[in-house]
């Protein structure tokens with residue numbers, strides 16, 4: 138590996154105007170050659186990463202508060218993860234757990250069983266992406282229960298393959314012209330405490346939101362004895378960084394128990410220490426029947442896992458598999474990642490997350506555009522509104538803040554129609570977080586005062 142030229146990560150460093158000359162050339166080629174379906178919020182062209190820093194192809198160094206969409210949990214290229222990958226790559230790149238055995242499959246399954254948020258014994262099915270884990274969960278739910286219906290939530294994001302997309306209900310462009318999707322999926326409301334009806338008490342509102350399933354769906358649309366599963370994000374991610382209230386999750390558990398339905402908790406984004414616990418569902422004390430894990434599990438290598446109570450995974454040989462799922466190199470990265478999260482990163486996520494929440498607690502009162510700040514650990518959402526009383530969404534202003542922060546060297550991503558997400562690597566320091574928050578605050582003030590001219594990225598900006 139070439140020696141890193143990265144400076145100690147105590148601030149972003151912008152050396153060229155953005156995008157720089159090399160970045161511009163690559164973006165032009167990308168425009169010509171790569172699928173136009175990708176959504177790029179700003180013209181970052183990454184070259185290498187270390188810790189929370191991403192260096193672009195022109196030598197500019199950014200603080201990455203997106204972690205490659207909540208993936209690089211241990212930071213970019215953590216030396217222990219890189220060493221584990223290098224060693225495994227020299228020994229065995231691939232053999233396919235579909236047809237052969239190798240010890241990495243059982244080693245990681247045993248580790249996941251130790252941290253799973255429901256009582257064991259467990260079984261694990263491996264895939265390569267979050268969507269694949271969800272596909273597996275949907276298929277297994279139908280297979281095990283011999284029932285067809287699956288309930289998912291408004292605002293949910295579970296991936297883009299046809300089965301997962303049938304559950305996804307976050308942005309209409311994600312579904313446009315792809316139908317008909319997998320039949321048997323019904324969407325119901327997900328609680329949003331910030332936007333609950335005026336005068337309602339949070340816990341009652343959360344419980345009532347779950348009860349809609351029994352009070353309405355099971356009376357009008359879905360016979361409960363034909364419902365295989367309820368699929369829920371314990372902390373809604375792409376839909377707007379909304380933690381599920383405990384009373385809501387408890388109520389879902391009650392409904393599932395009453396009707397013999399499986400509770401599938403999608404921890405693809407919220408799992409692996411991001412919220413300060415291994416899995417976001419643990420904050421509620423509710424035990425799921427299955428969980429899906431991906432993103433942060435292997436610090437950037439493609440890997441996903443479907444973890445279930447053992448008796449549920451009763452499908453016969455040939456029912457479901459994947460050539461690459463559980464690749465030994467990805468598993469080596471996962472085992473190193475789990476060690477780092479357990480040793481220090483999860484505790485750090487808790488501490489730095491609390492620090493960020495304390496620092497931003499008065500933003501809804503103090504800053505224009507900020508309606509709500511919410512989150513757990515290093516999964517924090519800032520919701521933008523044009524009017525704090527009507528709570529009218531300020532999606533365009535949120536986009537401007539994300540762009541302006543990029544121009545100042547900090548990488549954020551939006552989520553939902555009008556929320557900005559903070560999802561840095563779990564090893565971020567308080568100092569780095571403070572610096573990013575200083576910049577973010579300035580950007581919000583600038584956009585809020587109307588002092589921001591949106592760049593067309595043909596222009597050069599920054600530096």
Ligand SMILES: Cc1ncc(COP(=O)(O)O)c(C=O)c1O
Nearest residue numbers: 266267268294295296374405406
């Ligand atoms: C909660 C959740 N589930 C599933 C997915 C799909 O994961 P992937 O993009 O790896 O298929 C995502 C991706 O953002 C996600 O956030």
